[in-house]
Amino acid sequence: MTLHKQFLQQAIDLAVQNVESGQGGPYGALIVRNGEVIAGSGNRVTVDLDPTAHAEIMAIRLACRKLQDFQLTDCILYSSCEPCPMCLGAIYWARLQKVYFACDRHDAAAAQFDDSFIYDELAIEPAERRIAMLRLDLPDACRPFAVWTEKNDKVRY
Numbered sequence: 001m002t003l004h005k006q007f008l009q010q011a012i013d014l015a016v017q018n019v020e021s022g023q024g025g026p027y028g029a030l031i032v033r034n035g036e037v038i039a040g041s042g043n044r045v046t047v048d049l050d051p052t053a054h055a056e057i058m059a060i061r062l063a064c065r066k067l068q069d070f071q072l073t074d075c076i077l078y079s080s081c082e083p084c085p086m087c088l089g090a091i092y093w094a095r096l097q098k099v100y101f102a103c104d105r106h107d108a109a110a111a112q113f114d115d116s117f118i119y120d121e122l123a124i125e126p127a128e129r130r131i132a133m134l135r136l137d138l139p140d141a142c143r144p145f146a147v148w149t150e151k152n153d154k155v156r157y
Contacts, residue, residue: 027080
């Protein structure tokens, strides 16, 4: 078994342990750097009462803390399932090098974890989405960006 398959199997095992322990849903994720597991987690949505506590997000948070960096450019994510839209965004923000996954979004949908409506929502104008997103025009709405642009000692990300 290749190293990638071994790490992916560990993510699957985390997902199974997560379900069996009652800690959360059937998802597990590992962050690996240079062949070493930096962090791993199962889904913790229900136990943490946090809809953002997906396995991938939790593993990213743990890895960032351990490495003392908000970017994981030299790390690989192994996930028991294709990342959902939220996790996909976090993966790009963390600037992970690569992602390996086992099941895909269709397998998840068959188990009643269907995120297809979120993918569909992305193509719809914000005000027309299921949850309306309404822009309000305020005179200083872009002030935070102006302050950021002028700041000389900012940490870019």
